[in-house]
Amino acid sequence: MTTENVTGFEGKWEKRWHPLRREWIVYAGHRNNRPWNFGLKSASTKSEAYDPGCYLCPRNSRVHGNANPDYRDVFIFDNDHPVVGLNAPAIDEHHAVLHNGLYQRAAATGIARVVCYDPRHNQSLTDLEVDQIATVFSALRDQMKFFAEHPAIKSVLIFENKGEIVGVSNPHPHCQIYATDFVFNLFQKELDAAKAWRNEKGSNIFADIIAAEQKDEIRIIAENEHAIAFIPFFARFAYEAYVFPKRKHATLITMSDDELKGLAAAFQILTRKYDANFNTSFPYVMAFAQAPVDGELYDDYHMHLLLCPPLRQPGLQKFLAGPETGADTFMADTIPEEKAAELRRITLNVER
Structure with a gap:
């Protein structure tokens, strides 16, 4: 266990290297209590189990006009307003490449x-x-098996x-799947980082991150035989967390029940500690980070869940402003150890 004190983070001011994105994150803990003159954002509130307008x-x-079935657990359908599709309009070859390929x-x-x-409108994944969450993950694993065999x-x-604070269009708890003919940027960045680390250090970067978090211990939020959850040393959002299966898998496909x-x-x-810490259904953006399914082998990739909550204080949103949007460089107003300590202090009634 690390000897670093988990208290006294107020005013901590430094930058940390993000090994998976290969970029600097700047931390300025003294800025979290700066004056704020705008209204606070409210998080989601509970509703009824069934909403006739949903x-x-x-x-x-x-x-x-398509009617949903009277489903009892997981229900999956093709998006009625897809961002990508197999019937997307073709691009004329004369308009596909312009200005000498620019x-x-x-x-x-x-x-x-x-x-x-x-089926319940008011039941979040949390x-x-x-067992029900595992059923959802199993359904997602089945989806991944389908996409891995799809030629497109x-x-x-x-x-x-x-x-609502992150812009969800419907409060009924759900996630989305975007399966594309190109590799998503984050996954490619992590693949490049893993390759560079392997060439430089001769080891797996994901395994080294997990080992470092286990050694430091102070940022671990949950751990069991098969998985570990932590706020990483290099977190960008205040309560950003990673959830890894302990055994390395490139995608959900090879994970056992x-x-x-x-x-x-x-x-x-x-996520229940998120809710308990803020006494609300805590908002976040979650992504399943997985290797491409293009037929190649990605033995060094280690799939994981990435959760990025937008709040840095109860009701106070982290806005991606000048540095983040304008310069693509993240500036954090809190310190990872401080936020991990908040969650680690919480004792849940039931922890399975």
Whole structure:
């Protein structure tokens, strides 16, 4: 265990290297209490189990008139407003490449799907029992098996926007799948980082990160036989967390049922601590980071969940402003150890 004190982070001011993005993150803990003259953002509130106006609830009609089945657990369908599609408009070859290759366009080829976790309108993924969360993860594993065999798909992003504050269009708990014919930027960055680390150090960068977090211990939020959740040393958002299966898998496809349940248990403890810390259904953006499914081997990649909550204090949002949006460099107003300590102090009634 590290000897670093977990208290006294107020005013800590430094930069830390993000090994997976290969970029600097600047931390200025003294800025979190600076004056704020605008209204605070509210998080999601609980609703009824069934909403007759919700197009994701069982038996209700969606925007194009299709009626949802009377589903009992996980329900998956093709997005009615897809961002990518197999029938996306073709681009004429005369307009595909412009200005000597400087500008390029192509069809937005892919498959977009919606995954409803549960028929109940007011049950977040966090609210479900561990076995039910594992059922969701198992359904996502089945989706990955399908996409891995699809000739048009090279990369799959599974993500959840939880809470009105992050712009979710429907409060019924669900995630989305974007399966595309190109590799998502974050996954490519992590692949490049893993390759560079392997060439330089001769080891796996993900295994080294997990080992470092286990050695320091102070940022670990949940751990079991099969999975571990922590706020990393290099977190960008105040409560940003990673959830890794302990055994290395490139995607969900090769994970066993026991491993999925372990991943679900670690996820549940982390997110229930989020809720308890803020006394609300805590908003976040979550992504399943996975290797491409283009037929190549990615033995050095280690799939994981990445959770990026937008709040840095109760009701106070972290805005991506000048440095983040204007210069693509993240500036954090809190210190990872400080926020990990908050969550580590919380004792849940039930931790599975």
